[in-house]
Amino acid sequence: xxxxxxxxxxxxxxxxxxxxxASFKAxxxxxxxxxxxxxxxxxxxxxxxxxxxxxxxxxxKALALEDAQGQRAVVVTMDLIGLPHDFSxxxxxxxxxxxxxxxxxxxxxxxxxxxxPMIRNNLEVLFDLNEGDLQHLTQYRDxxxxxxxxxxxxxxxxxxxxxxxxxxxxxxxxxxxxxxNPGGVRIGQNxxxxxxxxxxxxxxxxxxxxxxxxLFGYACHNTTLGGNSYRICGDYAGFAxxxxxxxxxxxxxxxxxxxxxxxNPNPRGTVEHATQYxxxxxxxxxxxxxxxxxxxxxRLRASFGWAQLAFAAHDRARFEQETASDNKYLARRAxxxxxxxxxxxxxxxxxxxxxxxxxxxxxTLLAMAGEVVxxxxxxxxxEYGPENLAVLGYSNEVMxxxxxxxxxxxxxxxPVDSMIYYGQPGPFSEKVEDQVMETVGQVLxxxxxxRINQ
Ligand SMILES: [Zn+2]
Numbered sequence: 424x425x426x427x428x429x430x431x432x433x434x435x436x437x438x439x440x441x442x443x444x445a446s447f448k449a450x451x452x453x454x455x456x457x458x459x460x461x462x463x464x465x466x467x468x469x470x471x472x473x474x475x476x477x478x479x480x481x482x483x484k485a486l487a488l489e490d491a492q493g494q495r496a497v498v499v500t501m502d503l504i505g506l507p508h509d510f511s512x513x514x515x516x517x518x519x520x521x522x523x524x525x526x527x528x529x530x531x532x533x534x535x536x537x538x539x540p541m542i543r544n545n546l547e548v549l550f551d552l553n554e555g556d557l558q559h560l561t562q563y564r565d566x567x568x569x570x571x572x573x574x575x576x577x578x579x580x581x582x583x584x585x586x587x588x589x590x591x592x593x594x595x596x597x598x599x600x601x602x603x604n605p606g607g608v609r610i611g612q613n614x615x616x617x618x619x620x621x622x623x624x625x626x627x628x629x630x631x632x633x634x635x636x637x638l639f640g641y642a643c644h645n646t647t648l649g650g651n652s653y654r655i656c657g658d659y660a661g662f663a664x665x666x667x668x669x670x671x672x673x674x675x676x677x678x679x680x681x682x683x684x685x686x687n688p689n690p691r692g693t694v695e696h697a698t699q700y701x702x703x704x705x706x707x708x709x710x711x712x713x714x715x716x717x718x719x720x721x722r723l724r725a726s727f728g729w730a731q732l733a734f735a736a737h738d739r740a741r742f743e744q745e746t747a748s749d750n751k752y753l754a755r756r757a758x759x760x761x762x763x764x765x766x767x768x769x770x771x772x773x774x775x776x777x778x779x780x781x782x783x784x785x786x787t788l789l790a791m792a793g794e795v796v797x798x799x800x801x802x803x804x805x806e807y808g809p810e811n812l813a814v815l816g817y818s819n820e821v822m823x824x825x826x827x828x829x830x831x832x833x834x835x836x837x838p839v840d841s842m843i844y845y846g847q848p849g850p851f852s853e854k855v856e857d858q859v860m861e862t863v864g865q866v867l868x869x870x871x872x873x874r875i876n877q
Pocket of ligand 1: 535644684794
């Protein structure tokens with residue numbers, strides 16, 4: 424056994440030094456982040472109780488990468504709804520201090536499961552929580568912070584030579600959910616709307632060619648299970664990861680959610696649907712793994728930038744009126760806004776992070792924050808053509824939806840109503856898409872990816 428492994432190792436060294444001169448290194452680590460029950464689940468305002476049982480454990484997983492020159496990055500994925508700004512930046516600051524990874528070298532992505540815990544203070548407008556609830560949430564959040572810091576360290580400790588290749592699969596269960604109606608756009612099904620059914624796949628193999636990790640993505644809300652479900656679960660993304668880990672014992676399957684903010688699984692509502700979509704997505708990944716994968720040159724570059732997204736104009740009078748509204752969510756949001764006005768800092772714009780991690784000379788993880796509609800992925804892939812892009816949403820922090828100009832003009836839940844639950848003052852200004860795209864262009868250009876359709 425030992426001799427055989429050593430033999431393979433030598434063959435790998437020969438191949439990698441012949442082709443690239445040196446190889447990537449990769450390290451993996453995972454930690455269970457299932458909250459204790461009972462616990463408040465996030466995502467659906469309709470829930471009236473805490474979760475009482477666990478259908479599936481939740482995980483945070485880290486993939487550390489190092490190129491032939493020692494450049495590093497760590498991708499951390501979590502079966503969670505989304506992280507608030509201050510939490511992500513605190514984690515990033517501690518990671519920088521402890522492991523000397525700069526901000527652009529740490530990518531955080533949440534699967535957006537709606538059957539996972541609330542992460543304080545993300546979406547706190549959803550529920551009227553008492554002091555005990557808030558303490559409970561704070562304890563979970565503090566523990567999560569410690570777990571994530573240790574997790575990054577574990578993945579870095581695990582760094583060892585690896586071959587990385589990329590491919591693409593397909594899954595078809597996502598449907599555009601912005602259904603046009605005479606009264607405006609409503610959440611439903613819109614088979615004519617834009618969608619992106621591609622499944623980018625990154626294969627991380629040890630020198631013996633054994634699969635160590637597979638990173639894959641899909642553009643669809645992780646909401647197969649509805650607001651009537653009170654069981655903790657990773658939803659379709661959790662089932663897809665579990666299925667791949669069953670098929671490849673010892674390997675880590677890591678899901679990154681793409682620009683699926685206006686996409687829903689269809690049909691949805693049952694555990695059977697969620698397991699079926701998990702299997703379908705895993706099958707899409709399997710097909711890619713068995714197909715022809717493109718090896719990536721062991722070179723890593725990372726960049727990170729902040730856009731400033733302007734909100735549409737708002738004034739105090741509107742919130743004074745809304746504070747007396749029968750709609751409790753509108754009233755809670757108005758209270759937050761009046762506090763901000765009273766403190767002299769009503770939010771006029773929002774700092775928005777964009778990050779790129781490029782592997783080799785042809786594959787880039789573009790990580791965008793918030794709930795990003797699919798128009799961005801379609802446009803970015805068109806404009807940055809030959810580069811193979813995985814355009815991630817829900818990355819680093821989730822502060823609200825990020826509509827395209829088209830979606831903003833059409834109105835409806837994503838660009839307007841959801842801003843109430845997120846405690847934002849109202850919709851973005853019409854410049855939002857331009858402001859996002861300018862920073863996308865800067866961040867991509869810093870890692871050497873150029874726009875083709877000037
Ligand atoms: Zn969402």
